[in-house]
Amino acid sequence: xxxxxxxxxxxxxxxxxxxxxxxxxxxxxxxxxxxxxxxxxxxxxxxxxxxxxxxxxxxxxxxxxxxxxxxxxxxxxxxxxxxxxxxxxxxxxxxxxxxxxxxx
Amino acid sequence: xxxxxxxxxxxxxxxxxxxxxxxxxxxxxxxxxxxxxxxxxxxxxxxxxxxxxxxxxxxxxxxxxxxxxxxxxxxxxxxxxxxxxxxxxxxxxxxxxxxxxxxxxxxxxxxxxxxxxxxxxxxxxxxxxxxxxxxxxxxxxxxxxxxxxxxxxxxxxxx
Numbered sequence: 087x088x089x090x091x092x093x094x095x096x097x098x099x100x101x102x103x104x105x106x107x108x109x110x111x112x113x114x115x116x117x118x119x120x121x122x123x124x125x126x127x128x129x130x131x132x133x134x135x136x137x138x139x140x141x142x143x144x145x146x147x148x149x150x151x152x153x154x155x156x157x158x159x160x161x162x163x164x165x166x167x168x169x170x171x172x173x174x175x176x177x178x179x180x181x182x183x184x185x186x187x188x189x190x
Numbered sequence: 191x192x193x194x195x196x197x198x199x200x201x202x203x204x205x206x207x208x209x210x211x212x213x214x215x216x217x218x219x220x221x222x223x224x225x226x227x228x229x230x231x232x233x234x235x236x237x238x239x240x241x242x243x244x245x246x247x248x249x250x251x252x253x254x255x256x257x258x259x260x261x262x263x264x265x266x267x268x269x270x271x272x273x274x275x276x277x278x279x280x281x282x283x284x285x286x287x288x289x290x291x292x293x294x295x296x297x298x299x300x301x302x303x304x305x306x307x308x309x310x311x312x313x314x315x316x317x318x319x320x321x322x323x324x325x326x327x328x329x330x331x332x333x334x335x336x337x338x339x340x341x342x343x344x345x346x347x348x349x
Contacts, residue, residue, distance in 0.1 A: 150289065151226055152289050152291070152299075153289065155299075156289075161302070162299050162302035162303055163302040163303075166225070166302070166303055166304055170228070171228030172226065172227055172228035173226060174226050175226075175227075188288075188289070189219055189223055189288075189290075190219065190222060190223075190288075190289055190290050190291075
């Protein structure tokens with residue numbers, strides 16, 4: 087576990103670089119984390135982020151890629167375009183959530 | 191002492207050679223899982239594995255209940271009419287619970303995720319199949335040589 091400054095806040099990160107406290111997250115943090123991944127957030131990214139945040143708040147579980155593409159309105163192809171090289175992990179990281187657990 | 195961190199896997203080439211439901215799913219899950227991790231993936235279907243990409247057959251694959259000791263069922267019982275259909279029904283129900291899609295939808299998902307899907311030429315010729323018999327996601331029919339060529343730098347997984 088490490089602590090570093092993101093968007094002016096001291097935040098604790100787990101070993102995968104995800105925030106340990108989802109409630110410490112805000113939209114500026116998302117923009118900065120996305121920037122570090124080389125992603126400039128668009129409205130479509132926000133559809134995914136908002137869905138993931140909402141789902142996590144309601145169920146306590148980080149949705150898998152399959153759940154996201156089934157329920158958020160963003161389909162598989164687009165999901166891989168929005169978050170290249172690891173859609174589930176990257177989207178979760180930017181959303182301030184832990185890595186999703188699941189095989190699909 | 192070598193303290194270097196091992197190189198992460200960059201590409202996998204997964205061969206699916208069996209046509210039963212339990213023979214096809216592991217390869218599909220591994221291919222999709224690779225893409226989710228940002229790993230390139232090629233899927234190569236050969237022998238009875240081809241059923242998973244044949245339009246008319248892909249959604250009616252069955253669990254084999256005979257000759258599989260892990261079914262925990264006497265072979266003769268497994269051979270009774272309806273046994274395979276029953277086991278297939280049960281497995282599909284459990285798969286759905288953990289959000290694993292039916293084969294047709296899964297192939298589409300894997301293709302949309304950026305994996306390439308290939309059929310084996312020798313099997314296509316042996317079974318007298320035509321390009322039209324395959325689902326739209328099939329990217330080509332390859333010889334084994336072409337498969338190895340495309341697998342340059344990748345880990346080959348045979349299932």
